[in-house]
Amino acid sequence: MKFGYVSWLPQTELVSKFIEELKNKRLMGTQCKQCAAKYLPPRAHCKCGSHEMEWFEAPKTGKILTYTLVTFGPESMAKYAPYIIAVAELDDGSRLLAHITGVTPKTLKVDMRVQVVSHHVTEDRIVYKFRPTE
Amino acid sequence: MTQKIGVIGIGHAKFGKRKDATIRELAHEAVKPALEDAGITTTDIDAAVIGVAGDEFAAQGSSGALIHDYIGMKNKPMFRVEAACATGSAGIRAAWSLIKAGLAETVLVVGAETMTQVGSPKATELMAKAGDTRWEYPFGITFPGFYALMATAHMHEYGTTREQLSMVSVKNHKYGVLNPYAHLQREVSLEEAVKSLTICHPLNLYDCCLISDGAAAVILANEEKAKKLCDTPVWITGLGSASDTMMISERQTLTSLTATRLAAEKAYRMARVSPDDIDVAVVHDCFTIAEIMAYEDLGFCKKGEGGKFIEEGQSYIGGERPVNMDGGLKAKGHPLGATGVSMTVEITRQLRGEANKRQVSGAEIGLSHNVGETGQYCFVHIYAR
Structure with missing residues (x-):
């Protein structure tokens, strides 16, 4: 299983673990044991230089900070266009960029409450995405 | 004494969809007027800094070396810089630093990119x-x-x-x-x-910038050289x-x-x-x-x-x-x-x-x-x- 609509980077242990959890509908980030900085999506190393990281489960609800409707995407995404990309702030303050579905550009608003759900793009590809709560 | 550093020569290629030129000819089109503007030749330049953001647009690796050779810089020192869309300004900063450090008195900065051939x-x-x-x-x-x-x-x-x-x-x-x-x-x-x-x-x-081919060149010099070579240096x-x-x-x-x-x-x-x-x-x-x-x-x-x-x-x-x-x-x-x-x-x-x-x-x-x-x-x- 790979992450993303398109990607080619080698799968590290960190990403494999993240994907396994996402398949089970858990959104996992990493937190530094030294300075307590939290990362979602996860990182293997902290920006403070530490590599002592532990997993935490992030909340799956939040609100939309901003969005765009991508009409002309990169060549590799042509078959998915148009799509709406949003940045949401989750209830613990962490921020995530993903597609949002279940809305139209007309009904989508900044501050709209959303939930993060797992989405199988194809049999071997998975992403997280936003949907309006309710 | 702290020496100022100034611009003593400028050159600009026509930006656009340039089917008539590749990255080397565009660089030349910018460098030639820059040298003429400064009233010098490449023999008067101590080093070059060349800015090209990507290799894949022009399908050419090491474009810095290619341009450096093409414009006739012979065996002079050169390196390429990359800072995405800010590559050219990174080049100016690097050239300024070379002069400030005393490694060169005059530095040529060339920025170039050909982007339209890929669509x-x-x-x-x-x-x-x-x-x-x-x-x-x-x-x-x-x-x-x-x-x-x-x-x-x-x-x-x-x-x-x-x-x-x-x-x-x-x-x-x-x-x-x-x-x-x-x-x-x-x-x-x-x-x-x-x-x-x-x-x-x-x-x-109309909110988006264009995808273009083009090049520009600037010659920087320390205060002593700038005053000697140029009547109107811009510091x-x-x-x-x-x-x-x-x-x-x-x-x-x-x-x-x-x-x-x-x-x-x-x-x-x-x-x-x-x-x-x-x-x-x-x-x-x-x-x-x-x-x-x-x-x-x-x-x-x-x-x-x-x-x-x-x-x-x-x-x-x-x-x-x-x-x-x-x-x-x-x-x-x-x-x-x-x-x-x-x-x-x-x-x-x-x-x-x-x-x-x-x-x-x-x-x-x-x-x-x-x-x-x-x-x-x-x-x-x-x-x-």
Whole structure:
């Protein structure tokens, strides 16, 4: 299983673990044991230089900070266009960029409450995405 | 004694869809007039810094070495710099540092890029790959997409309007007509700009800079050489640079570029000037929202009032702070590696009083502002006559 609509980077242990959890509908980030900085999506190393990281489960609800409707995407995404990309702030303050579905550009608003759900793009590809709560 | 460092030669290739030339010929087209302008030859140059942002556009690796050889720099020292869309300004900063360090007295900076041969969908793809390829690129986010996210946030937070975005485009097209090196030389009406094809809502075709081929060249020298070789050196009096997170979702704000604010603070402090002292500026208008944020982040107006600033005409000649008299990235074009060097060329022309119909009369202090990617890099340079 790979992450993303398109990607080619080698799968590290960190990403494999993240994907396994996402398949089970858990959104996992990493937190530094030294300075307590939290990362979602996860990182293997902290920006403070530490590599002592532990997993935490992030909340799956939040609100939309901003969005765009991508009409002309990169060549590799042509078959998915148009799509709406949003940045949401989750209830613990962490921020995530993903597609949002279940809305139209007309009904989508900044501050709209959303939930993060797992989405199988194809049999071997998975992403997280936003949907309006309710 | 602290020596000043100044611009003693400038050259600019015609930006556009240049089917007649590859990156080497474009570089030559910029370097030749720069040498003539300085009244010197390559034998008088100590070293070169060459800025090319990507290898994949031109399908040529090590373009720095290719250009260096083609322009006849023989065995002189050279390295290439890369800072995405701010590559050219990184080159100016590197050349300034070489001279300051005493490793060279005269340095040639060449910025070049050929982007049109791959076509727009592929070019969009290549630029998108300059984002975070693990967590953001996999969603199909593009450069217009990133700036559209900032535009939506800015419009929501400050009430910036669709018309105000388009007004930036109208202004830059108006001045692009007066720049013989600009890619697009055609005015657009506000109505045409507002109603153009949506690329990434809320940004439309006329909010986005062009994909262009082009090159620009600048020769820098220390004070002693500059005074000897040149009657009208333009001094670089302040340099500021800063950076930011790779992922846009990690940014603390989506309505401002922190790297711009920090770089500008440093440049103003070093040059001992304030935003009010700037007579003419070129700013990084890769998208119209970027120019509006630049007004605010560079201190030309208060935060949130960038839309009002353009609506009142403050960034036109005759306004409070004339911006992008060369047509900006919007009309002049944005061949990535060339852009920052082209900005230094324009400010030098303005401060020499050689900008013809787009001249800001009596300009003495200028500023260039060049952003790499979505604020991962920022360079601000301040210039004085």
